[in-house]
Amino acid sequence: MVDDGFDGGGGDANLRSESATAASHGGRTNFVFDKRYYNVLEVNKTNYEKCNDQNFITNITRGGRDVFELKQVRPYYFLSSGGYCFHGMKLAINVEEYVLPPAAAPTINGGYMNNDSQIILTIVLGITLACALLMKLY
Numbered sequence: 001m002v003d004d005g006f007d008g009g010g011g012d013a014n015l016r017s018e019s020a021t022a023a024s025h026g027g028r029t030n031f032v033f034d035k036r037y038y039n040v041l042e043v044n045k046t047n048y049e050k051c052n053d054q055n056f057i058t059n060i061t062r063g064g065r066d067v068f069e070l071k072q073v074r075p076y077y078f079l080s081s082g083g084y085c086f087h088g089m090k091l092a093i094n095v096e097e098y099v100l101p102p103a104a105a106p107t108i109n110g111g112y113m114n115n116d117s118q119i120i121l122t123i124v125l126g127i128t129l130a131c132a133l134l135m136k137l138y
Helices: 045-050 115-137
Strands: 019-022 027-032 041-043 065-070 075-079 090-095
Touching: 045 075, 065 075
Parallel strands: 019 090
Antiparallel strands: 027 065, 041 075, 075 090
């Protein structure tokens, strides 16, 4: 079966998408299209915005089922020439560095402390300190 559009990776986006974000450094983008009609060119931002296929960076068209490796953290811009870009056949992908989420909250007995646990712990400590103070006074 021939696909008349571009598959921007995992079937989630096609070249008619305005933009996409690749969440990891070193990802891949798959382009699936009928090479008799379309091509895929990497261009700079200005040429992407103007649908200008002149002075492209890379022609990644090989066989219509092409893989492009996103090796650097930066924006990538792709379009199809022959006027198809003006009909929406272009794709911008912003590759961002993956940042680990913040460390988990401290645990008690393998479970997370929620606000209720913290309040109860504070009350127990307060009562214990008050009892200790009263014992010293008497």
